[in-house]
Amino acid sequence: MTIQWFPGHMTRARRQIEDKLKLIDMVIELVDARLPLSSRNPMIDEILQGKPRMIILNKADLADPAITSLWVEYFKKQGHEVLPLDAASGYGIKEIPERSKLLLKEKRDKRAAKGMNQRPMRGLIVGIPNVGKSTLINRLAGKSIAATGDRPGVTKGQQWIKIGTEMELLDTPGILWPKFEDQTVGYRLAVTGAIREEILNVEDVAYYGMKYICEYYWKNIAERFELSEAPQDLDNPNDIVEIMEEIGRKRGCLMSGGRVDLEKASKVILREFRAGKMGRISMETP
Numbered sequence: 176m177t178i179q180w181f182p183g184h185m186t187r188a189r190r191q192i193e194d195k196l197k198l199i200d201m202v203i204e205l206v207d208a209r210l211p212l213s214s215r216n217p218m219i220d221e222i223l224q225g226k227p228r229m230i231i232l233n234k235a236d237l238a239d240p241a242i243t244s245l246w247v248e249y250f251k252k253q254g255h256e257v258l259p260l261d262a263a264s265g266y267g268i269k270e271i272p273e274r275s276k277l278l279l280k281e282k283r284d285k286r287a288a289k290g291m292n293q294r295p296m297r298g299l300i301v302g303i304p305n306v307g308k309s310t311l312i313n314r315l316a317g318k319s320i321a322a323t324g325d326r327p328g329v330t331k332g333q334q335w336i337k338i339g340t341e342m343e344l345l346d347t348p349g350i351l352w353p354k355f356e357d358q359t360v361g362y363r364l365a366v367t368g369a370i371r372e373e374i375l376n377v378e379d380v381a382y383y384g385m386k387y388i389c390e391y392y393w394k395n396i397a398e399r400f401e402l403s404e405a406p407q408d409l410d411n412p413n414d415i416v417e418i419m420e421e422i423g424r425k426r427g428c429l430m431s432g433g434r435v436d437l438e439k440a441s442k443v444i445l446r447e448f449r450a451g452k453m454g455r456i457s458m459e460t461p
């Protein structure tokens with residue numbers, strides 16, 4: 176499902192998060208580990224008003240681990256707790272409460288110094304559509320709570336999900352919009368499936384992804400599709416299209432007369448990329 180982000184929706188989404196900020200101690204911001212900047216809201220710092228923040232690099236199972244380590248350092252330098260994880264399998268999520276304690280250490284130490292009991296740390300999950308917010312909430316809750324593809328502007332009763340004894344999360348995530356203004360961001364989000372490629376042209380999206388992969392991850396696709404020759408000139412569209420056609424031929428995407436159906440080939444390329452079949456690929460570096 177695609178959310179149409181008109182200015183009114185953005186204002187409402189922002190207001191909903193601002194209202195919830197009053198109820199919580201910290202924010203868990205989810206981004207896609209493969210493109211941590213493109214999969215973020217451009218106004219996030221302003222919207223969160225300095226709340227302590229943990230950045231979760233989700234879908235780390237699909238990202239290049241070496242690049243993910245660079246992103247961890249990048250966000251740490253900005254003063255956030257950072258945790259790469261895989262919400263779909265649950266790998267890494269057990270660390271969330273302990274990391275939250277580190278994030279809120281100052282506040283908790285102050286309470287302890289005053290002889291006060293610690294109350295559960297209260298958090299809110301935020302992120303753009305499709306980064307895995309519902310998947311993570313359901314994993315943490317151990318049951319299905321947040322409907323995947325929650326819409327902005329639809330409110331329901333506020334519920335807290337208990338994560339062990341020391342943490343509570345609001346059951347509805349804050350949904351934010353990505354950076355639309357930048358075309359590169361749009362293509363990157365489309366390649367990963369965060370926005371539907373139908374909005375753009377599927378061949379253009381696959382072309383964008385293929386060019387990137389040929390430049391940085393040639394070995395991955397050379398192996399998977401048994402390609403013999405790397406494109407000679409990455410800036411020559413014909414060279415990239417030739418690779419797409421070769422993949423199409425290998426996957427049987429043919430039209431009558433034996434010509435390659437480039438649209439079909441593009442869909443195959445995007446499907447295999449998104450499923451991680453081309454290996455772990457990151458599309459942005461710090």
Ligand code: G4P
Pocket residue numbers: 233234235236237260261262263264302303304305306307308309310311323324325
């Ligand atoms: P949202 O609430 O932020 O909109 O995202 P949601 O949880 O609906 O997740 C979007 C898609 O991303 C889902 O796939 C989900 O399974 C997948 N996903 C979430 N976290 C991870 C992760 O850590 N690793 C991987 N590989 N995938 C993840 P889908 O195709 O839309 O649905 P489904 O086919 O999995 O049911």
